Amino acid sequence: MDESGRPIFLQLAEQLENQIISDQFKEESQVPSINELATFHRINPATALKAINQLVDDATLYKKRGIGMFVNAGAKQALITKHSQKFRAEFVEPLIIEARKLGITSQEIIQMLGKESF
Amino acid sequence: MTKxxxxxxxxxxxxxxxxxxxxxxxxxxxxxxxxxxRNGAGKTTLMKLVAGHELASTGEISVYGASPVENSAVLANMAFIRESLRYSENYKIGHVLKAAKIAFANWDDAFAQSLVDKFQIPRKRLVRKLSRGQLSAVGVVVGLAARAPITILDEPYIGMDAVARKHFYDILLADYIKHPRTIVLSTHLIDEVADLLEHVFVIDQGRIILDANTEDLRGSAAVIEGSTESVDDAVAGFVILESQTIGTQKRVVAQGLKAEDAARLQSAGLAVKPATLQQLIISQTNMDSSEKVEVA
Structure with a gap:
């Protein structure tokens, strides 16, 4: 996990969410087990469990008893909505802060964005 | 959960x-x-007391509900690997493992042998002639292969290089996943092991100054950096654990910031980052032993 000092379970939950959004884990497919996640990320299994539990509480994942954890139908669209809501706070606001510091105007930013194709 | x-x-x-x-x-x-x-904070003494190797001056210790001192029923469930263990003069690693096999009910000999290979402990050399790192590896092999329900490891990596320490952390985690048990690991290399720990106790000058779930601790403090004036304004009302100034720039470690506080400070042009576990613990330790800096 990254060195930022943020709780690891949040980082792991976010990473799994992003993997669902980018179709690395498709709906109704199985995600790695707690132990696999703990081993891969070199974290305490209790931390991996906490991340998985959060995703179960959010209805992103569901548990098939004795088999493992699976991505819920509809999870991808729900996550896209959720992440879109955070887009402004996480990406636009830091952009504005940096632009203000450098004296870059909103028109200039719009011009820059106009040159990008996405 | 059972205590x-x-x-x-x-x-x-x-x-x-x-x-x-x-x-x-x-x-x-x-x-x-x-x-x-830190070194000399009381880690080893506390572990020795818990393992029944020392007698308490006052207070109580109970392990599985009983005092550990001279209590074979308790000690049979415990492996205590001290930072410097002594072995008999003419022992080679094979002798150490044979003795450990007798001492520990859950001993896994095949696992022990694989660890000896993994840490490249020379089998033909006398244990007392091993290097400091190899000697530490002997302790790690015994401590892990014992599979004791309570495993206490006191700075088990002294003299190991970074590669051997990484092996140790990986093996510890993998074996813990396969065979869950209670592991107490004393260390001052906080960053290296932080992700493996579920709960931390920080001891300073003999006292426990922090007793917390590791994940609750993460994100509970932030490093805030900016111009002295704006930082002072911004952090008024928060607990400041550490503070440094260079020219007109100031950096503080502040506790108790909420997400909305962080966002407010950032839009005021300050750099705000969650403090790592190591930063948090170092600043708490500094605060409690104010101005005394000992070189260990």
């Missing part, structure tokens, strides 16, 4: 010097606990 170790108001003094000072803590079954602190 396997309970310590109540424990004090240990040696001729007036207090090594462990009114410590109370509880350790539950199946978890990796970190006992963190």
């Amino acid at each position: 396997v170790i309970e310590v109540n108001n424990l004090t240990k003094s040696y001729r007036g010097a207090t090594a462990v000072d009114s410590v109370s803590l509880a350790i539950e079954e199946n978890g990796i606990y970190g006992l963190l602190g």
Whole structure:
């Protein structure tokens, strides 16, 4: 996990969410087990469990008893909505802060964005 | 969860010097606990007391509900690997493993042999002729292959290089996943092991100054940097753990910031980052031993 000092379970939950959004884990497919996640990320299994539990509480994942954890139908669209809501706070606001510091105007930013194709 | 170790108001003094000072803590079954602190903080003394190797001056220790001192029923469930263990003069690693096999009920000999290979411990050399790192590896092999329900490892990596330490952390985690048990690991290399720990105790000058779930601790403090004036304005009302100034620039470690506080400070042009576990613990330790800097 990254060195930022943020709780690891949040980082792991976010990473799994992003993997669902980018179709690395498709709906109704199985995600790695707690132990696999703990081993891969070199974290305490209790931390991996906490991340998985959060995703179960959010209805992103569901548990098939004795088999493992699976991505819920509809999870991808729900996550896209959720992440879109955070887009402004996480990406636009830091952009504005940096632009203000450098004296870059909103028109200039719009011009820059106009040159990008996405 | 079942408490396997309970310590109540424990004090240990040696001729007036207090090594462990009114410590109370509880350790539950199946978890990796970190006992963190600087050299001389009291880590080893506390572990020796829990393992029944020392007698308390005052206070109580209970392991599986009983005192560990001279208690074979308790000690059969415990592996305590000290930073410097001594072995008989003419012992080679094979002798150490044979002795350990007798001592520990859950001993896994095949696992022990594989660890000897993994850490490249020379089998033909006398244990007393091994390097410091190899000797530490012997302790790690015994401590892990014992598979004891309570495993206490006191700075088990002394003299190991970074590669061997990484092996150790990986093996510890993998084996813990396969065979969950209660592991207490004392260390001052906080960053290296932080992710493995479920719960941390920080000991400073014999006292427990922090007793917390590791994940609750993460994100509970932030490093804030900016111009002195704006930082001072911004952090008024928060607990400041550490503060440094260079020219007109100031950096503080502040506790108790919420997400909305962080966002507010950022839009005021300050750099705000969550403090790492190591930063948090170092600043708490500094605060408690104000101005005293000892070189260990």
